[in-house]
Amino acid sequence: MTDMADSSTGSRLFVRQSSGLVRDVSVTNALFFNIAAFVGVGLTLYPIFYSLGFIPVWKWGPLSEYGWAAIVTGLFCVLLAIIFASLTSVMPRSGGDYVFTSRITHPFLGWLEAWTLVIASVLIIAFEVPLVLRNLQITARIIGIGAGGSFFQDANSWFTDSTGSITGTPGFIASLVVLAVIAFIVLLPTRTFHKVVTALAIFGVASFVAMFVFGLLATSRSDFEHNLPQYTGGLSAAKIAASGHPTFLPGHSTDILGDLFSHTVFPIMLSILLFQYIGFQYSAYIAGEVRGNVRRGVLIALLGALLVGVIANSVYVDLISNHFGFDLNVSWGAAYWGFNENLSALPMGQPNAMPLLGVIANGSLWPIWALISFAGAIFPLLLCPVYINFISRMQLAWSLDRQLPEWFGEVNERLRAPLNAILATLGLTALFLFFQSYNALPHFLATTGNKLNLAGTAWFSITMAILTWTMPGVNAILVRVRRPDLVRNAPFAKALPWVGLAWLVFPVWVYAFGIIKPIWDSITAEGVSKLTYLETNGILDALIFYALGVVIYFVMQMRSRSAGVDRDMLFAEIPPD
Numbered sequence: 241m242t243d244m245a246d247s248s249t250g251s252r253l254f255v256r257q258s259s260g261l262v263r264d265v266s267v268t269n270a271l272f273f274n275i276a277a278f279v280g281v282g283l284t285l286y287p288i289f290y291s292l293g294f295i296p297v298w299k300w301g302p303l304s305e306y307g308w309a310a311i312v313t314g315l316f317c318v319l320l321a322i323i324f325a326s327l328t329s330v331m332p333r334s335g336g337d338y339v340f341t342s343r344i345t346h347p348f349l350g351w352l353e354a355w356t357l358v359i360a361s362v363l364i365i366a367f368e369v370p371l372v373l374r375n376l377q378i379t380a381r382i383i384g385i386g387a388g389g390s391f392f393q394d395a396n397s398w399f400t401d402s403t404g405s406i407t408g409t410p411g412f413i414a415s416l417v418v419l420a421v422i423a424f425i426v427l428l429p430t431r432t433f434h435k436v437v438t439a440l441a442i443f444g445v446a447s448f449v450a451m452f453v454f455g456l457l458a459t460s461r462s463d464f465e466h467n468l469p470q471y472t473g474g475l476s477a478a479k480i481a482a483s484g485h486p487t488f489l490p491g492h493s494t495d496i497l498g499d500l501f502s503h504t505v506f507p508i509m510l511s512i513l514l515f516q517y518i519g520f521q522y523s524a525y526i527a528g529e530v531r532g533n534v535r536r537g538v539l540i541a542l543l544g545a546l547l548v549g550v551i552a553n554s555v556y557v558d559l560i561s562n563h564f565g566f567d568l569n570v571s572w573g574a575a576y577w578g579f580n581e582n583l584s585a586l587p588m589g590q591p592n593a594m595p596l597l598g599v600i601a602n603g604s605l606w607p608i609w610a611l612i613s614f615a616g617a618i619f620p621l622l623l624c625p626v627y628i629n630f631i632s633r634m635q636l637a638w639s640l641d642r643q644l645p646e647w648f649g650e651v652n653e654r655l656r657a658p659l660n661a662i663l664a665t666l667g668l669t670a671l672f673l674f675f676q677s678y679n680a681l682p683h684f685l686a687t688t689g690n691k692l693n694l695a696g697t698a699w700f701s702i703t704m705a706i707l708t709w710t711m712p713g714v715n716a717i718l719v720r721v722r723r724p725d726l727v728r729n730a731p732f733a734k735a736l737p738w739v740g741l742a743w744l745v746f747p748v749w750v751y752a753f754g755i756i757k758p759i760w761d762s763i764t765a766e767g768v769s770k771l772t773y774l775e776t777n778g779i780l781d782a783l784i785f786y787a788l789g790v791v792i793y794f795v796m797q798m799r800s801r802s803a804g805v806d807r808d809m810l811f812a813e814i815p816p817d
Contacts, residue, residue, distance in 0.1 A: 264656065265530045267537040269434040270523035272441035273626060274545030277519030279552070280364075280623045281371045283444055284378070284451070284593040284616030286557035289516065291488050291574035293508040300493040303558050304566065305509050308500070310553035313513040314546055317520065319743040320709075321542035322732055323716045324524040329535035330730045333815045335637025336525030336630075337712055342641065344715045344723050347811050348793055351643050353707035354634050355789035356782075360704035361627045362665065364518075365422075366672040367701070368620040369415045370406045373399045375617035378590055382599045382613050385471070386606020396589040404589065412677035416670065418621065423666055426625035430529065430656040433629065440622050447615035448552060451594055454608055455560050459601035464564050467600050472587045477568050483582035484571030507754030514709060514750060515702045516553055519623070520545040525630045535731055564597045628665045635661035640815045642800045642807075643793070703755060703782040709747035716740025726814070 265273070282289075290297050290306050298305045327340045335354070342350025380395030401408030406415075425436060465477040472480075493499045499506055523530065523541040530537050561569040572592040574580035590596060593616065595609040636658045639649025652659035717740040719727045727733050759779060800807055 264431045265434055265523075265526060267530075267532065267540055269438050270526075270530055270537055270541035271544045272438040273434065273526070273629075274520050274523050274541050275445065275548055276437050276441045276619070276622045276626045277522045277630070278517055278545065278549055278623075279441075279444060280368050280620045281375070281616065282516065282552060283448060283619045284375065284595055284613055285371070285591055286553065287561050287569040287594065288573035288576050288591045289512060290561075290570045291484075291577060291579060293512050294574075294577075294579050295488075295505045295508050296486075296490040297488055297509075297570050298490050298493045298499060298505075299566070300496045300499070303554055304561070305493075305499070305506065306512075307554035307558040309506065309509040309513045310516075310550055312500070313510055313517060313746075314550035316743060316746040317517060317546050318543065319739050319746075320521060320712055321539060321546060322739055323712045323736065323743060324521055324542060325535050325539035326730045326732045326736055327712075327715065327719070327727075328524050328527045328538045330726055330728075331814045332527045332530070332534040333637070334526055334529060334633035335815065336522070336527065336634070337708070337715070338525075338634055338637055339815060340715045340719075341711045342811055343726065343814060344719045345711065347641070347643075347807070349707070349711065351638070351793045352786070352789050353711045354638070355792070356704040356706075356786065357708045358631050358634055359785045359789075360518075360701040360708070361631055362668050362672060363701050363704070365624045365627050365669050366676055368623055369418050369422075369669075369673060370411065370676070372418050372617050372621045373406050373411070373414050374591070375593070375613060375620065378593045378596050379610055379613040379617060381588070381590060382595060382606055382610045385599050386603050386610070407677050409677075412674060415673045415677065419624075419666065419670060419673065421621065422624040422628070425622075426628045426662055426666075427655065427659075429654060433625070433657075437622060437626060440618055444615050444619045444622070445548070447612045448556065450608065451598070451612045452556055452560070454605060454612075455594060455598050456563055458605055459563070459598055461564060461601075464597060464601035467603075471600060475587055477565055480571050480575075480583065480587055481565055481567035482571075483580055484567060484574055488570050488574050488580070489567050503753045503757065507750050507752075508758065509754075510750045511702050511754035513553065514705070514747070517546070517549050518701075518705060518708070519627075520549055522626070522630045526633050529633075560594055564601070568592075624669075628662055628669075629657070631665050632658045632661035635664070637815055641810060642803075642805055643796050699779070700781050703779055704785065706747070706751050706755070710744060710751075713740040713744030713747070717744070 290304065296305075300308065303311075324336070328336075331339050331343070333339050338350050338354035340350075341353050377395045377398050380392045380398070383389070384392030384395065396404065399406045399410050399414035401410055405411070425433065428436060468477050469475060521542055523545075524538050527534055527538060558566075569592050571580055571583070572587055575583040575586050576591040588596070593613065595613040595616065598612075599606050599609040635644060636649040636651070638644040639646050639658075639661075648661045648664065649658055650660055651657065716736045720733065720737060727736065730736070732739065797807070
């Protein structure tokens with residue numbers, strides 16, 4: 241890899257180099273890469289997300305508010321898939337929308353969009369790691385219920401400190417073990433890495449099907465409700481279900497159009513679905529490694545993963561939740577997040593994982609429930625190396641553009657991957673896991689126990705991803721005006737501005753009414769601690785990282801100029817292959 245410079249003329253340097261990546265990723269690999277990137281804990285724990293927004297969850301027709309939000313979000317995300325497929329076909333480089341935004345709109349916005357996405361993604365990894373451990377606990381509890389044995393029956397104490405939570409030294413050590421497994425996977429050579437991801441993702445999808453079939457056909461609600469009290473210290477399903485009224489369970493919608501176009505409740509639910517779907521587009525960020533017809537490969541991978549996401553977040557979760565009791569699942573999930581004040585303790589000490597409900601209803605099938613639950617631990621584990629893989633490609637794109645030191649983009653010949661970027665991401669993840677385990681943060685950054693919390697981490701990631709969702713629409717609108725040379729041969733080129741505008745309406749609506757309006761209403765309300773609200777919901781932390789991203793950009797800009805790099809020429813062309 242060599243730099244090109246015209247030192248004889250004294251002109252400013254135009255720095256370029258080969259990426260060093262190899263096109264080893266098939267369409268199938270890209271599809272399951274996307275699926276692995278967004279499913280995470282959802283395989284078994286989708287019901288807990290009904291109540292993450294701390295809002296009423298209405299029902300209309302066969303689906304819940306969450307299910308309808310999944311369908312609406314999925315329909316709009318088809319437009320996003322078209323934008324990515326079109327732009328990737330003419331800019332098939334690793335870095336995804338960073339490359340698009342930095343070449344079409346402005347390098348600063350490209351950097352800030354990518355920086356905030358990377359930080360949000362690292363926090364999502366930190367969000368998923370404790371849930372890997374949580375799913376291992378649940379798997380053991382299922383074995384304990386089915387086969388007995390105090391070792392499995394006492395699994396709630398695994399990885400926990402004296403408070404019973406996965407935190408402190410036991411939680412941190414266990415999290416580092418999980419991180420070591422993640423490191424083992426992500427440090428495999430690229431071709432082997434994608435084979436492993438594809439195989440494990442297929443296992444996860446098969447477990448989806450098994451949970452759906454056995455959950456609906458091999459269990460009954462009456463058996464579940466009859467057996468539940470012996471595992472909850474006498475707490476009945478009816479009492480759990482009643483605990484969510486009226487805060488989380490308003491009943492059926494009587495004005496569906498009014499609820500869908502609400503300026504309060506539904507946009508918040510849509511923002512949760514954006515959090516759930518983030519990742520379905522990540523094969524576009526490794527486009528520099530996709531072989532064959534990149535446009536076709538990326539479009540198939542995006543739309544295929546999106547279809548799985550829509551079905552899983554609507555039909556799958558709603559049918560199973562209704563089967564065991566919708567009100568129970570919403571109320572139980574709210575207790576897991578700490579929102580349900582009417583439940584003094586979390587039932588069974590665990591969230592309402594679907595295979596856990598299954599083994600309560602039909603203990604004779606415990607091997608099947610345990611296998612599904614184990615897949616529920618594998619999927620969030622798998623999400624983490626997939627995220628680190630795409631994050632490292634983003635850092636490679638940054639380094640090629642001199643947005644980061646060249647060290648981050650050095651590609652290891654054995655791995656065919658930017659090793660230093662992977663190691664840096666693993667190190668940052670370990671740091672976040674530390675702050676998630678110990679009371680080590682300043683009080684103004686973490687008013688809840690001086691450490692990161694899962695709900696705050698989720699809302700932090702949603703807030704950080706605003707440019708990730710909006711800039712593709714802006715790029716599609718502007719590309720024919722600002723960079724006609726790049727988009728001349730792109731598929732859907734003439735329709736791109738309209739597709740971009742139609743897409744942009746959706747994230748603007750969601751963030752305006754689902755994020756910005758609730759923040760404004762809360763910080764301007766009387767009797768509300770502004771600092772506590774901003775920290776608890778991850779807003780303050782997000783603002784700090786936005787500011788840090790701005791500082792890094794201008795520092796690297798000055799560094800590049802002092803080295804004589806011609807930044808105008810640098811961003812006039814797409815990065816090298």
